[in-house]
Amino acid sequence: MKLPLPHTLRLPPLVVHTATLLLVAGLLAACGKTDDTSAGPKDIAKETACALDGMFLADYPGPKAQILYDGAPEPEFFCDTMEMFSLYLKPEQARKVKGIYVQDLDKTPWDAPKGAWIDARGAFYVVGSKKRGAMGPTIPSFGSRDGAQKFADANGGKVYPFAEVTADMARLDGGALHDQRM
Template sequence: MCTHHHCINRRRLLLAGAASGLLAACGRSPEGGGALVPVEIDRSTSCALDGMLLADYPGPKAQIHYEGRAEPDFFCDTVEMFSIYLNPEQVRAVRGLYVQDMGKANWDAPEGHWIDAHGAWYVAGSRRHGSMGPTIASFAEEADARRFATEFGGKVLRFAEVTPDMVVLDGGALHDQRM
């Protein structure tokens, strides 16, 4: 049998644990600092741009965390994330960007292995395709990016080297001379 004081402390502990779980699920750390953490995708996670289910497509996924929003915007392709982020009309304050480390994640069914997009290595122009066709592969380690580029082609880049003209979302239609 518990004393009144013991029951109140236990209830506070349970409520604190539940709050921590909710904060972690929303991409925030329970510590007062508001540290940002990536949010894992599941079978129902959809792309912020087109509603495609991320889990149904190959290649690296991405997420953008905006100031004042508990949930991130998810993208079924790194090209989409870069296109939104590098868009001159992008005015929302960005708290964080995450991409998947394709040196560890399974290309055909990527799960987990989220890394900060700013510190990642990228391979643009490879023969590997993501959900929307040609994609920009993301890696935590330079050696993994270079191995990937050797096997599948492409150029190894850092975050700041990815430019808006590399991430146009028209599917090549603007450059198709047959149209």
């Protein structure tokens, strides 16, 4: 036996139709919204190459870096932080940067760094150390000032936050041209 619905619960067909359309439109709009995970750092694969020179990143020691530009689906990778700073700090660099990431040497080894990506703008850097990266002199990155200072005490150099690293500190002319191992 069916019980009749009270008159107050019956809606006119136009209201039901409009409500249904609004519900469907809302669901479709929600389907198009996703979290923007592309803004986060990407891991280095065996075939990941440097944007500047094509070197395979996984083959070399020292911290790596990546820049994600607004509108780009994938980041540009760099085989060391010196290259990233050199490009990023150039006055003619006009592309809008969505994210910059470096490897935290507090959490990954120098000789075979993997993962440990952190926001480059919150990291600390050692400029002038005797350690060499993929292209010779580099600017090691750390998630903590203490970690950077311990590295500087052991390997030379001075600690700087991101905002204090200058284009003069990130000159590439001291890299491969002066690397005696090559």
